[in-house]
Amino acid sequence: MQAIAGAAAWLKDQRRTVKSHLQRALLVGALGTALLAVQSWLLAWGLNQVIFLHAPARRLWPALLGISALALARWGLGWLGRRCSQAAGAAVVLRMRQQLLAKIQRLGPAWIAHRDSGELVTRVVDGVETLGPYFGRYLPQVSAAGLYPLVILVAVFPADWVAGLTLLVTAPLIPVFMVLLGRLAEQASQRRWQMLTRLGSQFMDVLQGLGTLRLFGAAQAARQRLAGAGEGYRRETMGVLRVAFLSSLVLEFFATVSIAVVxxxxxxxxxxxHEVFLFGMFVLLLAPEYFLPLRAMGALRHAKMDAVAFAEDAVKLLAEDEPEPARGKARPGGEAIxxxxxxxxxxxxxGRGGLRDLDLTIAGGCTLALVGPSGAGKSTLLSLLLAQSRPSAGSLLINGVPLAEVDLTWWRQQLSWVPQxxxxxxxxxxxxLRIARPDATxxxxxxxxxKACLLPVIEALPQGWDTPLGEQGYGLSGGEAQRLALAxxxxxxxxxxxxxxxxxxLDGDTAARVEQALQAYGRGRTVIQAVHRLEQARQSDAIAVxxxxxxxxxxxxxxxxxxGGLYAQLWQQGVLA
Incomplete structure (x- = not known):
């Protein structure tokens, strides 16, 4: 319950940011409802003239023209109201996606590495989209359900106070049953959202490990698991829709009964x-319109449920503790770093892995090879050097200046990074390739x-440098993608x-040529590399085990x-990882 209350409060805060859009949509809709009352009066007057007063056609033309003009005006107002509502939904979706992406960026690569990528994608893509219908359709309809019936009552009471009183008394029945059905619907929607995030995680895992699954003949089993998860999601979705349809059925029933009573x-x-036909027909024309906003609100209740379910996750993500922002301004000088x-x-x-009380100096202009068994801390050390993580104790110095005092933007401008x-x-x-330097010729x-031995590969591609690559470098082999990163x-x-x-x-011949290029490129630079190939460690200026x-x-x-220590053992085994 606290999570739902927190989600509701968060959604309320987001509503304030698009208040002007929603207010314009509400006022435009209220004006359209007022025009509807005028249009209904003209229609009732025309019918009364034809049926009871047998008026000639020429007396009806002004009314017919007025009805047509009002219909056109209401269509224009309806279009304008929808534009305002859609603008509210689009603004919230855009801003929230930017906030979530900025939050994830502030949390950093170290935080992302320990989170499920499929879940993050589901939140930022599918989850954020649920806010569009909520702010663009549901909230405007809630406001309309509160205001538009009042406009109609103002028109009905002077014509027939009995019918007006009947409408006023029967209207609260619809919100009461909406509340009663709402609890069940919210629970079903939360289960559906949780299943969607799990399904997204499973799908991303299967995509990333498809090669391994095919190699071990497990692709069919993975497909069946995905199919089962998809079927479960389908059932949960249908459950939400059943509740929504049940809610709509109840609302339609009570609205129909109320109109019948009138x-x-x-x-x-x-x-x-005891009644004049003109006033009676006027009331009957407006009675269905009186309940229409309430019925439409019930039909859109699933939009609220989806938004609340997403908001719970969004609140948790936005509340994640962020690393303290770097405030350093120093830019250490020196020819080499x-x-x-x-x-x-x-x-x-x-408490697993990591580094413990590590003392190490990497001289400027030298090449250092990091070696050691898997889990020795090589990747952790590289992460600290890249300022993706911060040490829990000790200090990391750049030309004698603590990294905490260094301008991180400047420091990252000094780095080139080639991941595994x-x-x-x-x-x-x-x-x-231009990600490294957008202005490169x-x-x-x-x-x-x-230098990276990639030029022959590019020249052999169908469109050369303009050959499109898919996500994750689709169209390049693993070795070719590695060479592009080196380039x-x-x-x-x-x-x-x-x-x-x-x-x-890389294969042996290509690896040898790339290593030669790296040696030439590394002269006078500080090169730090985690290595597994024996020759790379052998040719380094220094080795840290x-x-x-x-x-x-x-x-x-x-x-x-x-x-004759650990390094010698690894060398004798022919492997350094």
């Missing part, structure tokens, strides 16, 4: 001569691609280069071999 009262009073770690400790959630699994985006090959692109680093041309096994997905988050050994290849 019609019976008007009929009996006409029969006994030296990185020093003093007693650096970092623990992942649950590079991220490629929808766009052309040139677009993906074509000759600079070709030079960077040539980005060459194009960026920064004093610090950080790599996480840059040649892992990590074990259980601690520095087990440090030195050159031949010195570490002579010491």
């Amino acid at each position: 019609a019976v009262l008007v009929g009996f009073r006409l029969f006994f001569g 030296t990185v020093t770690l003093r007693g650096v400790t970092f623990e992942h959630d649950g 699994k590079p991220r490629l985006f929808i766009g052309s090959v040139a677009d993906n 074509q000759s600079e692109l070709e030079a960077a691609a040539s 980005r680093a060459f194009l960026r041309n920064t004093p610090v280069l950080i790599l996480d096994e840059p040649c892992q997905a 990590l074990e259980h988050g601690r520095l087990a050994a440090f030195g050159r290849h031949d010195v570490l071999l002579a010491e």
